[in-house]
Amino acid sequence: MLQLLFGFVFLAAVSQLVSLTGAQSECPLQLDPQRVVVRYGGSVAVNCNTSVLHKGMGWEASEGRVSMTKNQSLITWRVSNLREWDITTHCFINSNNSTQCQVDLPVTVYKTPDSVFISTVYHRGPMMEGQQYELQCDVHNVAPVQYLTVKWYKGQTLLHQTNFTDTIKTPVNETVTLLIRPDRADDGAQYWCEAELDLGAEGPQPHPTNSSKPLNVEVYYKPKHSNSTETIIQDDKVMLDCTVKVNPAPTYTWDHLKEKNNSSVLKSSALSPGKYTCTATNTLGRDSKVFIVKSTGAQSECPLQLDPQRVVVRYGGSVAVNCSTSVLHKGIGWEASEGGVPMTQSQNLITWRVSKLTEWDIQPYCYINRIQGAQCQVELPVTVYKTPDSVFISTVNHRGPMMEGQQYELQCDVHNVAPVQYLTVKWYKGQTLLHQTTFTDNIKTPENKTVTLLIRPDRADDGAQYWCAAELDLGAEGPQPYRTNSSNPLNVEVYYKPKHSSSTETIIQDDKVMLDCTVMANPAPTYTWDHLKEKSSSPVLNSSALSPGNYTCTATNTLGRDSKVFIVKSIGIRPTFWTVLTVFQLSIALIIVI
Numbered sequence: 001m002l003q004l005l006f007g008f009v010f011l012a013a014v015s016q017l018v019s020l021t022g023a024q025s026e027c028p029l030q031l032d033p034q035r036v037v038v039r040y041g042g043s044v045a046v047n048c049n050t051s052v053l054h055k056g057m058g059w060e061a062s063e064g065r066v067s068m069t070k071n072q073s074l075i076t077w078r079v080s081n082l083r084e085w086d087i088t089t090h091c092f093i094n095s096n097n098s099t100q101c102q103v104d105l106p107v108t109v110y111k112t113p114d115s116v117f118i119s120t121v122y123h124r125g126p127m128m129e130g131q132q133y134e135l136q137c138d139v140h141n142v143a144p145v146q147y148l149t150v151k152w153y154k155g156q157t158l159l160h161q162t163n164f165t166d167t168i169k170t171p172v173n174e175t176v177t178l179l180i181r182p183d184r185a186d187d188g189a190q191y192w193c194e195a196e197l198d199l200g201a202e203g204p205q206p207h208p209t210n211s212s213k214p215l216n217v218e219v220y221y222k223p224k225h226s227n228s229t230e231t232i233i234q235d236d237k238v239m240l241d242c243t244v245k246v247n248p249a250p251t252y253t254w255d256h257l258k259e260k261n262n263s264s265v266l267k268s269s270a271l272s273p274g275k276y277t278c279t280a281t282n283t284l285g286r287d288s289k290v291f292i293v294k295s296t297g298a299q300s301e302c303p304l305q306l307d308p309q310r311v312v313v314r315y316g317g318s319v320a321v322n323c324s325t326s327v328l329h330k331g332i333g334w335e336a337s338e339g340g341v342p343m344t345q346s347q348n349l350i351t352w353r354v355s356k357l358t359e360w361d362i363q364p365y366c367y368i369n370r371i372q373g374a375q376c377q378v379e380l381p382v383t384v385y386k387t388p389d390s391v392f393i394s395t396v397n398h399r400g401p402m403m404e405g406q407q408y409e410l411q412c413d414v415h416n417v418a419p420v421q422y423l424t425v426k427w428y429k430g431q432t433l434l435h436q437t438t439f440t441d442n443i444k445t446p447e448n449k450t451v452t453l454l455i456r457p458d459r460a461d462d463g464a465q466y467w468c469a470a471e472l473d474l475g476a477e478g479p480q481p482y483r484t485n486s487s488n489p490l491n492v493e494v495y496y497k498p499k500h501s502s503s504t505e506t507i508i509q510d511d512k513v514m515l516d517c518t519v520m521a522n523p524a525p526t527y528t529w530d531h532l533k534e535k536s537s538s539p540v541l542n543s544s545a546l547s548p549g550n551y552t553c554t555a556t557n558t559l560g561r562d563s564k565v566f567i568v569k570s571i572g573i574r575p576t577f578w579t580v581l582t583v584f585q586l587s588i589a590l591i592i593v594i
């Protein structure tokens with residue numbers, strides 16, 4: 001009991017001492033400028049002045065020291081060729097009442113990089129469309145890396161930038177990488193990177209930047225015509241133009257020409273009416289285009305009416321289409337691999353009907369034998385569709401939490417869907433549409449499709465749900481609303497460093513006011529306070545339990561740490577008074593006990 005009381009008295013006395021130190025006024029020195037940024041090897045001069053009488057003032061520094069002088073109020077720290085990376089310097093003053101105080105000068109010594117170099121990692125020569133490549137940017141011998149930003153550009157477009165958190169002051173080499181997935185539009189693009197030093201308001205303006213040489217990218221891709229069919233009316237001046245821009249350059253073949261004619265252009269007037277198919281081929285693939293050549297002689301239309309004029313049917317579903325005519329005829333019929341209607345003379349309306357359509361590429365047409373003139377026909381466009389068996393989302397080559405700022409690849413697998421020409425795969429984060437992909441293949445049977453998405457999650461994405469959806473938009477004749485199948489959500493966990501929204505906070509002591517160091521971070525941080533010895537403690541302290549002063553709290557997780565300073569001030573009534581009172585009361589208590 002006695003010991004406990006003595007402990008209290010001692011603690012109270014100590015807290016009074018702390019509050020006295022905390023209440024001291026500022027050092028009566030002014031630095032001009034208050035912070036300097038100097039090129040390595042450059043010169044620097046900073047004034048230190050005072051308006052009070054003193055017993056001496058000087059500059060302490062490993063270079064350019066100014067020894068203590070008594071009869072001056074302005075002294076200058078000056079170095080003409082600064083060759084120290086981690087220089088610390090301060091101006092000090094011995095005031096009349098024999099206390100010394102000092103003001104530190106923050107000095108930033110910088111060096112622009114010797115070189116900035118861009119290269120491709122593990123790859124030479126042309127890139128293939130849709131594949132992933134890694135670019136690398138090497139920045140040599142730059143300081144301090146804390147103020148460095150490495151930026152990636154394609155042409156004039158900023159793609160990405162990286163900052164560094166190391167606080168090392170001497171020059172370092174930095175390597176940053178960028179994943180790219182070039183497409184045909186990127187053939188001939190120039191990638192480059194740039195190192196920028198943003199040294200703050202006191203630093204050089206504009207910011208020193210050094211750029212790499214441009215890296216010219218050649219992309220190989222398959223031929224792809226913008227239109228897969230084109231109707232041509234014969235004319236001396238009209239050409240069947242199969243030319244397609246592609247790398248490497250393609251060869252061309254025409255189905256009606258026996259020899260390999262590599263011309264991409266044919267004259268329409270040299271051909272008889274009909275269908276002509278041209279195929280452009282390069283080392284990566286091929287693409288065909290159909291030209292329908294019609295004669296100029298304006299032929300009368302075929303007197304048949306289809307209702308509806310186009311059909312969209314689920315695979316295995318039923319379909320019925322009427323074909324009617326208002327003219328006299330020698331016979332009318334439906335030709336089809338399923339549900340054909342034999343020629344009849346007695347009717348003006350016949351129906352093509354299939355109750356369970358199980359052919360992907362069915363091409364029915366209705367024909368009529370006119371009394372005068374030849375047979376003519378009208379084709380019925382049929383689209384047979386199938387919704388996917390499954391839509392599945394996954395992460396490529398990765399498991400577990402993602403790191404903030406790094407790049408990851410998501411994959412969406414759509415199984416067994418047809419026809420992919422009408423398929424759109426959409427990517428969502430929560431309710432936000434991120435990206436969508438459509439397909440140009442005109443294959444009619446079911447296909448599996450895999451699409452990928454590159455993401456670079458940040459702290460706001462922790463807990464986000466990514467998902468993909470396969471939508472079949474089959475046009476006005478198709479089902480409404482569109483058939484949509486969605487994947488399960490992929491829950492993303494993001495690891496990120498603690499970062500307080502403000503680095504200092506001033507607190508007026510009060511029973512209800514807390515020093516709250518709590519900060520969002522993943523994994524959850526541990527907290528330490530500079531005045532407490534424990535390895536981890538509560539993020540929240542009650543201000544009334546502390547004496548005025550500065551308290552630094554540090555939040556730490558596996559990725560990094562961040563500190564926050566709380567400046568605790570006493571309320572209007574001077575704490576000294578209360579402390580003295582407490583000491584007094586406790587002393588009386590002690591005496592009574594004794």
Ligand SMILES: *[C@@H]1O[C@H](CO)[C@@H](O)[C@H](O)[C@H]1NC(C)=O
Binds near residue numbers: 504549550565567
């Ligand atoms: C407390 O922090 C403030 C702001 O950083 C500073 O101005 C003050 O000098 C510090 N006081 C002590 C006692 O360290």
Ligand SMILES: *[C@@H]1O[C@H](CO)[C@@H](O)[C@H](O)[C@H]1NC(C)=O
Binds near residue numbers: 049050052
């Ligand atoms: C230092 O000099 C400047 C300009 O001469 C003056 O405004 C300032 O008050 C001086 N500072 C001190 C602490 O004397």
Ligand SMILES: *[C@@H]1O[C@H](CO)[C@@H](O)[C@H](O)[C@H]1NC(C)=O
Binds near residue numbers: 071072
């Ligand atoms: C400061 O005082 C010293 C010694 O009293 C004298 O040698 C020096 O010239 C004085 N300097 C100035 C700037 O008055």
Ligand SMILES: *[C@@H]1O[C@H](CO)[C@@H](O)[C@H](O)[C@H]1NC(C)=O
Binds near residue numbers: 053054096
């Ligand atoms: C400081 O001391 C000097 C001489 O010791 C005296 O002339 C001066 O008045 C004192 N100044 C202050 C502010 O105490």
Ligand SMILES: *[C@@H]1O[C@H](CO)[C@@H](O)[C@H](O)[C@H]1NC(C)=O
Binds near residue numbers: 052095096
């Ligand atoms: C000593 O001098 C400084 C500057 O003049 C003043 O702020 C401080 O209160 C003085 N301290 C004492 C103990 O007199």
Ligand SMILES: *[C@@H]1O[C@H](CO)[C@@H](O)[C@H](O)[C@H]1NC(C)=O
Binds near residue numbers: 162198
């Ligand atoms: C990187 O540094 C630049 C320049 O200092 C700044 O504008 C940008 O916000 C920083 N980016 C990140 C992610 O910290």
Ligand SMILES: *[C@@H]1O[C@H](CO)[C@@H](O)[C@H](O)[C@H]1NC(C)=O
Binds near residue numbers: 140141172
């Ligand atoms: C940076 O790279 C250069 C050349 O590769 C090397 O000579 C130098 O030692 C490296 N510097 C550091 C700090 O690693």
Ligand SMILES: *[C@@H]1O[C@H](CO)[C@@H](O)[C@H](O)[C@H]1NC(C)=O
Binds near residue numbers: 113114207209
């Ligand atoms: C880097 O840029 C600075 C200015 O932005 C320039 O003075 C320096 O010569 C450049 N360094 C190289 C290696 O080009």
Ligand SMILES: *[C@@H]1O[C@H](CO)[C@@H](O)[C@H](O)[C@H]1NC(C)=O
Binds near residue numbers: 227
């Ligand atoms: C391709 O088709 C679109 C729409 O059907 C048409 O507007 C465009 O002119 C066509 N392009 C060519 C090169 O035939």
Ligand SMILES: *[C@@H]1O[C@H](CO)[C@@H](O)[C@H](O)[C@H]1NC(C)=O
Binds near residue numbers: 260263
């Ligand atoms: C293709 O055209 C080039 C010139 O355009 C010609 O040299 C070559 O012999 C042609 N090849 C064929 C197979 O016609």
Ligand SMILES: *[C@@H]1O[C@H](CO)[C@@H](O)[C@H](O)[C@H]1NC(C)=O
Binds near residue numbers: 259260262263265
């Ligand atoms: C290819 O076709 C063009 C146009 O029809 C013709 O002028 C040319 O002679 C043909 N070339 C060969 C090698 O057949």
Ligand SMILES: *[C@@H]1O[C@H](CO)[C@@H](O)[C@H](O)[C@H]1NC(C)=O
Binds near residue numbers: 415416446447448
């Ligand atoms: C689609 O994937 C399934 C399962 O992996 C497989 O059985 C099927 O043959 C694939 N279909 C096509 C058209 O590749």
